[in-house]
Amino acid sequence: MAMSIAQFTFFSRAASSSFLHRTNARFNQFTFSTPFSTAAATCTRKKNGRLPVMSALELGGVKIARDDVVRDDPTNNVPDSIFSKLGMQLHKRNQHPIGILKNAIYEYFDANYSNKFDKFDDLCPLVSVKQNFDDVLVPADHISRSYNDTYYVDSQTVLRCHTSAHQAELLRDGHTHFLVTGDVYRRDSIDSTHYPVFHQMEGFRVFSPKEWEASGLDGTSYAADDLKKCLEGLARHLFGAVEMRWIDAYFPFTNPSFELEIYFQEKWMEVLGCGVTEQEILRNNGQLDSVAWAFGLGLERLAMVLFDIPDIRLFWSNDERFTSQFTKGKMGIKFKPFSKFPPCYKDMSFWINESFTENNLCEVVRGVAGDLAEEVQLIDNFTNKKGMTSHCYRIAYRSMERSLTDEEINELQRKVREQVETKLNVELR
Numbered sequence: 086m087a088m089s090i091a092q093f094t095f096f097s098r099a100a101s102s103s104f105l106h107r108t109n110a111r112f113n114q115f116t117f118s119t120p121f122s123t124a125a126a127t128c129t130r131k132k133n134g135r136l137p138v139m140s141a142l143e144l145g146g147v148k149i150a151r152d153d154v155v156r157d158d159p160t161n162n163v164p165d166s167i168f169s170k171l172g173m174q175l176h177k178r179n180q181h182p183i184g185i186l187k188n189a190i191y192e193y194f195d196a197n198y199s200n201k202f203d204k205f206d207d208l209c210p211l212v213s214v215k216q217n218f219d220d221v222l223v224p225a226d227h228i229s230r231s232y233n234d235t236y237y238v239d240s241q242t243v244l245r246c247h248t249s250a251h252q253a254e255l256l257r258d259g260h261t262h263f264l265v266t267g268d269v270y271r272r273d274s275i276d277s278t279h280y281p282v283f284h285q286m287e288g289f290r291v292f293s294p295k296e297w298e299a300s301g302l303d304g305t306s307y308a309a310d311d312l313k314k315c316l317e318g319l320a321r322h323l324f325g326a327v328e329m330r331w332i333d334a335y336f337p338f339t340n341p342s343f344e345l346e347i348y349f350q351e352k353w354m355e356v357l358g359c360g361v362t363e364q365e366i367l368r369n370n371g372q373l374d375s376v377a378w379a380f381g382l383g384l385e386r387l388a389m390v391l392f393d394i395p396d397i398r399l400f401w402s403n404d405e406r407f408t409s410q411f412t413k414g415k416m417g418i419k420f421k422p423f424s425k426f427p428p429c430y431k432d433m434s435f436w437i438n439e440s441f442t443e444n445n446l447c448e449v450v451r452g453v454a455g456d457l458a459e460e461v462q463l464i465d466n467f468t469n470k471k472g473m474t475s476h477c478y479r480i481a482y483r484s485m486e487r488s489l490t491d492e493e494i495n496e497l498q499r500k501v502r503e504q505v506e507t508k509l510n511v512e513l514r
């Protein structure tokens with residue numbers, strides 16, 4: 086079994102079924118039926134091209150306002166805590182583990198493909214439902230489209246939940262070799278490897294018929310062989326001489342699809358998902374006779390292992406004791422924990438209702454406690470004779486940076502209880 090850390094395989098069949106297993110009772114709480122206007126206009130377009138970029142990052146450009154993203158409207162489920170992460174762009178900080186890792190991957194592609202890959206790292210994370218799902222053939226009933234799993238700005242606009250959301254537009258713009266790095270957003274549980282914002286890199290390469298015709302292979306086999314060679318080289322570039330294996334997988338956008346695992350620190354670890362792009366995606370976007378490969382990798386999960394970072398919240402820390410440990414261009418550094426403050430556990434029990442979901446609970450906890458919430462864990466679950474179901478959750482509060490006082494924690498827990506009752510409409514026990 087591969088080690089499973091940090092969210093990544095949202096779209097693989099195996100993961101979505103375990104995902105389903107974890108969340109099936111929660112699926113129907115929001116409806117998708119009401120047509121609303123889109124927020125797409127909040128992203129400006131480059132004058133010289135068609136790609137949207139974060140307006141806040143344009144010189145002299147207009148900032149994305151909070152009201153564009155956070156709205157008191159049933160089709161919107163973006164909290165302020167998520168809005169505050171827009172534009173943080175950890176992947177653009179050269180001294181940050183996420184930026185250092187991005188640059189190390191760039192280095193591999195530049196060296197092996199003579200700078201042929203175009204690099205994008207400032208594409209706007211606000212995308213249409215079409216870009217995020219339809220353009221990459223995510224089925225209409227796929228769990229990832231639910232309001233429980235994805236942040237919707239309105240019924241037609243989401244915070245991208247994967248960098249694959251940009252494949253189609255980049256193809257249409259004529260790019261044949263590209264890397265897209267960006268922040269992606271998913272509603273999720275709370276623990277040391279899950280955070281509602283993380284970073285992915287997408288890779289894409291198109292081949293024209295003359296590239297595979299001479300090989301004697303068909304286009305798909307040629308692309309699959311090339312893909313595997315490329316990614317094995319990348320894994321060696323990052324991890325050294327490791328043992329690797331390929332696992333057959335499923336993604337809506339590729340066929341065949343694979344996952345690469347490496348044997349690292351005595352465990353098999355999933356590194357990335359990839360495959361040969363579905364012909365329909367190429368055809369729909371102006372690449373009629375070509376074949377292509379694509380891959381997507383989660384930067385946090387790799388950085389946690391490569392830099393020995395034990396908790397995903399640390400990536401967001403501004404504490405100098407964290408930030409000062411990393412150096413531009415240096416991959417070998419291992420993080421030294423500067424101190425470990427004790428966690429404080431608080432339990433709460435309530436009778437759930439039909440629309441209760443753990444992701445919604447976690448959103449409330451994060452809304453109150455922010456990064457002080459370390460873990461939310463279901464520790465008891467039973468149904469009484471009347472058919473009422475009770476859940477007991479244990480919340481671990483811990484700061485990475487200081488000791489928390491009893492008063493502070495009690496106040497956080499009081500607010501969590503209050504909001505769980507009012508926002509989730511459950512009955513506290």
Ligand code: DAH
Binds near residue numbers: 380
């Ligand atoms: N988008 C996938 C995810 O977030 C990752 C992925 C898998 C990207 C396979 C790809 C791919 O381009 O071919 O789980």
